[in-house]
Amino acid sequence: MSDFSLARKRLDLLISSGRLPNTVIIESAEGAALAARLASAVVCVQPDVQKPCGSCPQCKKAKASTHPDIVEIRGSGTTGSLKVEAARDLRTDAYVQPNDSDRKVYIIHWVQGSTDQAANALLKLLEEPPAYAMFILVCASAAALLPTVRSRGVLISDYAGDTSVQTAKYRKKAVEIASAIAAGDGYACLRMLKTLEKDRSGYKETLSALCGLFSAAFRLWAGIVPSGSNSKAAALGKKSDKEFQEPETANQLKSKYSASRLAGMAAAAQTARDSLDRNASGSLTTLLLAETIFNA
Numbered sequence: 001m002s003d004f005s006l007a008r009k010r011l012d013l014l015i016s017s018g019r020l021p022n023t024v025i026i027e028s029a030e031g032a033a034l035a036a037r038l039a040s041a042v043v044c045v046q047p048d049v050q051k052p053c054g055s056c057p058q059c060k061k062a063k064a065s066t067h068p069d070i071v072e073i074r075g076s077g078t079t080g081s082l083k084v085e086a087a088r089d090l091r092t093d094a095y096v097q098p099n100d101s102d103r104k105v106y107i108i109h110w111v112q113g114s115t116d117q118a119a120n121a122l123l124k125l126l127e128e129p130p131a132y133a134m135f136i137l138v139c140a141s142a143a144a145l146l147p148t149v150r151s152r153g154v155l156i157s158d159y160a161g162d163t164s165v166q167t168a169k170y171r172k173k174a175v176e177i178a179s180a181i182a183a184g185d186g187y188a189c190l191r192m193l194k195t196l197e198k199d200r201s202g203y204k205e206t207l208s209a210l211c212g213l214f215s216a217a218f219r220l221w222a223g224i225v226p227s228g229s230n231s232k233a234a235a236l237g238k239k240s241d242k243e244f245q246e247p248e249t250a251n252q253l254k255s256k257y258s259a260s261r262l263a264g265m266a267a268a269a270q271t272a273r274d275s276l277d278r279n280a281s282g283s284l285t286t287l288l289l290a291e292t293i294f295n296a
């Protein structure tokens with residue numbers, strides 16, 4: 001459970017800093033619990049304690065899920081993906097002043113497969129949020145978010161540093177695996193995945209990066225590139241593109257596979273990472289992932 005303590009520690013540091021940003025992205029297996037903790041801390045009125053105190057009237061309402069200024073948003077359907085209508089409703093609601101508290105908190109459960117239209121509607125809100133509003137995006141992997149959305153928020157993650165040498169190493173690995181997939185070389189792909197099985201945190205990082213690559217290739221199909229209409233967003237998108245994506249690899253994938261295959265691969269990479277979080281066997285995870293990628 002050391003993964004959990006890391007995100008929790010980071011969250012408590014952010015809360016005690018007293019400088020809460022408008023958008024927080026929580027990438028954690030315990031995301032829902034951490035989001036609830038943060039929302040409660042935001043509305044908590046107990047002075048001079050580490051928030052949330054858990055016992056003031058605001059905390060009690062938060063705990064009972066009856067706080068009028070804490071709104072939880074989940075997508076629909078079996079996958080729980082967020083549709084553009086839901087994102088638009090959220091936007092309308094966000095401009096209604098809070099009731100009970102100084103702030104209004106939205107907990108948004110973001111899953112892979114939520115539409116890019118929904119992401120773009122959400123992005124508009126994150127770019128010009130009402131001062132009292134706070135958005136907590138909960139996701140299994142920040143790679144599932146558009147880079148422009150990701151760059152708006154402070155990331156609270158189970159995973160160690162984002163720009164470390166280690167991360168660069170696993171991103172490189174992900175690019176190699178994706179190239180093998182683009183070349184249709186199932187054997188090379190399987191062999192590279194297998195070398196990661198003993199290094200679970202490295203395997204998870206590689207899978208996140210892979211998921212990002214598949215998503216980028218999918219977005220090429222959908223014709224979605226960081227918007228040029230908003231130069232600020234475009235600049236932010238560009239900055240994180242450099243960190244998370246490899247346009248060349250995405251293009252190779254796009255010329256080999258259909259949009260639906262690529263979406264399936266992105267989902268499979270995320271599922272694989274989630275199952276490693278739940279302590280699934282590394283070799284079984286590899287097997288299921290390779291099977292989904294090559295036999296879809």
Ligand SMILES: [Zn+2]
Nearest residue numbers: 044053056059
């Ligand atoms: Zn409290």
